[in-house]
Amino acid sequence: MKRVLKIVAIILGVLIVIVIALPLFVDANLFRPRIESELTSALGRQVHVGNLSLSILKGGVTADDISIADDPAFNKAPFVKAKSLNVGVELIPLIVSKALHVTDVSLHGPEIALVRSENGDKWNFSSLGNNSAAAATGSQPATPAAKTTDQPSGTTPGGNPNLSVAKLKVNDGRVTLSRADSSDKPRVYDKVNIEVRNFSFASSFPFQVTANLPSGGSLKLDGTAGPIDPSNAAHTPLQAKASVKQMDLASSGFIDPASGISGIADFDGNVASDGREAKTTGTLKVVKLQVVQKNGSPAGKPVELKYAVSYALAKQSGTITQGDVAMGKAVAHLSGTYDAHGKTTSVNMKLAGTGMPVDDLEAMLPALGVVLPPKSSLKGGTLATNLTIAGPVDKLVTTGTIKLENSALAGFNLGSRLSAISALSGKSAGSNDTSIQNFSSDVHVAPDGTRAENINLTLPAFGVLTGSGTVSPNNALNFKMNANLSGGAVSGVTQMAGLGSKGGGIPFTITGTTSDPKFIPDVKGMAGGMLQQALKGNGTPGATGAQNPLGGLSGMFKKKKKP
Numbered sequence: 020m021k022r023v024l025k026i027v028a029i030i031l032g033v034l035i036v037i038v039i040a041l042p043l044f045v046d047a048n049l050f051r052p053r054i055e056s057e058l059t060s061a062l063g064r065q066v067h068v069g070n071l072s073l074s075i076l077k078g079g080v081t082a083d084d085i086s087i088a089d090d091p092a093f094n095k096a097p098f099v100k101a102k103s104l105n106v107g108v109e110l111i112p113l114i115v116s117k118a119l120h121v122t123d124v125s126l127h128g129p130e131i132a133l134v135r136s137e138n139g140d141k142w143n144f145s146s147l148g149n150n151s152a153a154a155a156t157g158s159q160p161a162t163p164a165a166k167t168t169d170q171p172s173g174t175t176p177g178g179n180p181n182l183s184v185a186k187l188k189v190n191d192g193r194v195t196l197s198r199a200d201s202s203d204k205p206r207v208y209d210k211v212n213i214e215v216r217n218f219s220f221a222s223s224f225p226f227q228v229t230a231n232l233p234s235g236g237s238l239k240l241d242g243t244a245g246p247i248d249p250s251n252a253a254h255t256p257l258q259a260k261a262s263v264k265q266m267d268l269a270s271s272g273f274i275d276p277a278s279g280i281s282g283i284a285d286f287d288g289n290v291a292s293d294g295r296e297a298k299t300t301g302t303l304k305v306v307k308l309q310v311v312q313k314n315g316s317p318a319g320k321p322v323e324l325k326y327a328v329s330y331a332l333a334k335q336s337g338t339i340t341q342g343d344v345a346m347g348k349a350v351a352h353l354s355g356t357y358d359a360h361g362k363t364t365s366v367n368m369k370l371a372g373t374g375m376p377v378d379d380l381e382a383m384l385p386a387l388g389v390v391l392p393p394k395s396s397l398k399g400g401t402l403a404t405n406l407t408i409a410g411p412v413d414k415l416v417t418t419g420t421i422k423l424e425n426s427a428l429a430g431f432n433l434g435s436r437l438s439a440i441s442a443l444s445g446k447s448a449g450s451n452d453t454s455i456q457n458f459s460s461d462v463h464v465a466p467d468g469t470r471a472e473n474i475n476l477t478l479p480a481f482g483v484l485t486g487s488g489t490v491s492p493n494n495a496l497n498f499k500m501n502a503n504l505s506g507g508a509v510s511g512v513t514q515m516a517g518l519g520s521k522g523g524g525i526p527f528t529i530t531g532t533t534s535d536p537k538f539i540p541d542v543k544g545m546a547g548g549m550l551q552q553a554l555k556g557n558g559t560p561g562a563t564g565a566q567n568p569l570g571g572l573s574g575m576f577k578k579k580k581k582p
Contacts (some may be wrong), residue, residue, distance in 0.1 A: 093143035101129035123186035189213035236265035277410035319382030335360040347379030399425025417464040426557035498529040
């Protein structure tokens, strides 16, 4: 037994010596030209590999660094730079016949630059796998001396060699996403890890991707891709499940930054592409949503979007086939098209909703830049909208109608504001809340401000207010209105102007700001209206007081009528 143990120990010792000494007799750098040549041929880009060393224990070859050239139409700097590259190989063929059979490839700490063309139709990785790109960089694909797969003897790879790798990994990468000839700050994705199994240019392969998003958050993709499109790698078919957590909408790159939309979002959904059309479905939940940056502030409640979108890759245009926008029990439906071709995305969409509870929507007003008077809020009732949203996302124009029913502006006493109108003197200030029976208007919202036409506001305590006006980007008000009073609000007018027991129209203007509106009587307009009534024969000769508007008007200034 002791003799057997000694023999085993000697054999193990010899094997250890061989393992340690073998790299001294096999110069891994002999394979560097072949590795560079085959990678250049496979990727269609010039590939440079640093010093190689053979590791028997790891069963592969390690390179100190590696670089892959970019498409010269985009960048002269490398497309990929990595700290180290590990290539797993079959040792017996390597030792016995110096044949290189690759089993796995691992890229450590790479820096990858993804650049989109100025008009958005191409990426710098679109030409990957295209040998014409390799020719443009001055490299020539070489005929490999050793097969990388089970190719028939005597054949050579075509435009995309029949290269397959059992496992391809990217560890701790850093991806920079930018646009050519753009002043926008590049977006950086850290801790990028990619794992591909059974990689081949000619067939589909499973993959997993995880990454940290710009400004926090994480991304995970799990699916299949391939075969690689030889004319445009960006059009390679894929199917994947996507999960995004704590994504900053403003800096992630998933939403055009020109839109000004910001917030923190979670997304779960599916992405599928056949190389011509990409479809995505899922649910996006956003907190602290802000639609308008200037004068806007984050929404007070989460917003949820369930959507389905189809996107034509060549045309760079998409259609929203489902878009259910929900805040609590309030649900609106978004539909339409968008065009991402060019520097700024353009949209043509419709947003429609009926019977939406105001209590749920009230928290959305700050995100839209709507500023209510201090300590006031909308309570109760429902809102209906029918809006068209069109134009480039940085200059959107929204037009349509809005209608509010059976609501109240709590904490705002409209009566006290209207008391500044002399025609309303004698009417008490009323409740601290302003009840709204209904409100409707045609609206036009653009970067230069908001215009409201055909305003019709029914206030049970006062009557009907009609008119039109504008709200500037700084929330300054400029409205010309008319109050058709009813009920108790008529008494003061009757006493001062003799408009009759049925009351009449009181013109006034609204200035100030949305947070501090000013109601100013249009005295000139009032006098003109009374004069028109008199000229139409509404008063009779000798009539006084309430029967004659002119008499009432003169009474306002305490003048006696001539006999």
